[in-house]
Amino acid sequence: MGELPIDINIQEPRWDQSTFLGRARHFFTVTDPRNLLLSGTQLEASRNIVQNYRGEGGPDWPHVSPGAHEHDHHRLHAHLLQAGPVLKTPTVVFWQWVNQSFNAVVNYSNRSGDAPITIEQLGTAYVSATTGAVATALGLKSLTKHLPTLVGRFVPFAAVAAANCINIPLMRQRELQVGIPVTDEEGQRLGHSVTAAKQGIFQVVVSRICMAIPAMAIPPLIMDTLEKKDFLKHRPWLGAPLQVGLVGFCLVFATPLCCALFPQRSSIHVSRLEPELRAQIHEQSPSTEVVYYNKGL
Template identity: 40%
Template structure:
């Protein structure tokens, strides 16, 4: 971020270069910091108020750069980029590490019986549905009926995948591969959960903008691209913990002490998942730019009617348009 005495602070500046992966990783590590979960509503509201006052050139005298920077951190982590509304704590990306740690640890620990497998897949998909809804494109709201159908379909997909894989692997493989049932179910359910929770974006399209943030039109292709990237990022987010820990546990259980002290397995896997997620949440979020780009030639080829509407509404249609892909 370029800031010097006499210049104005830019709340839209992402601080680190978002054209590079390292820059995106640093930014998302900054706003997904799990410690932000402990910041109270009063402090969050004060941060939003300071931001509003500053943008109106009415900030309190003596406001420092550090205060503005912290206000930006709180605002970017807790308020929806489309609406400016405060997001529920459990749906924020800063809650992904503690929430995901507990649920993933439980899924990896209790998968041997069908009731336990189904229960924790249901808990996980309920959590994912809430996160997906919270981080959707808010300009494409879901009806209560659509929301309920999406939730039921996603949780059913996770449970059916988990039970089907478990029954198949029990008959044909050893215990190690059975440990991967939770990950396979999570990956399959993400491919269902996220598109369903954001189905209106696919149906109606999302707003696309030129490089100066002027709205150019809407595009369903943009929605599909953004949602596809989010699906990949979410699977990548949980992959290291859910694919490496089964191997680690298999090796550790060859140790007599570890094998006989079953009480230690769940806490160990839970803390290990937390360690993975602490790194993987920003690592996965940063794989693709938040401000996603799309060539208008692609829109012209796949959505000719939408492209023609852009031509009618704008004197000049840019070669590339941008949109918020969500998280």
């Protein structure tokens, strides 16, 4: 094996992140399920290569690989799909709580910005996010008691979509309070913006909802059809693994494609920023018209 060339920037993805295709290729690599088959030794060796090549610590912003919620989400989504029309309220509460607790960890780990957050603030955000999301799921479930079974199968998706609108902003509320760093094109920090934080969180919410559509909309349709067939009627034990497989298959494609909907390094025009920050940027860098920020994941 030859040595790595010295002009590789390993802080940046291999593909052009200004295009959807480039972002999709990057996230397909990051969320590849085959990564789960790598041994601890292989992972440690890769980590050492990166650290030695970089010659320093980790990246500037907190970031957890989106693969962390790809290979676990397919199991959680399968439980939620079953919980919709079949299981009783305590079971629905349990699985929604598990799912939203998992989402809370992912949302916090993949936040943007570097503002400190206290344990009390984090605990309040977690309780608010999970409670609000679970209450939303139960409310939607109660509205579908007298509707057809097929409609009931889509309640988990509606609950997950609504919960994302609650969980993500609450777990990232610190960004909405103090803002996130914005930089010029060269990466020079120019200040903190709440407006940029709002835009970034909105983009993440849209991505997460879109990510859930295939995994929570397609399997219910397929399962509703299969459950009417004699093959599955005579083999009811196949229902759960089949549903898990369908959800997992959908997420293998939905996760990277939806993560790629918006650039990780997003931009916003200076004219849309807060007046104080806008004036500060015009004073520091009069020629800057667009600033950049990490939207989180």
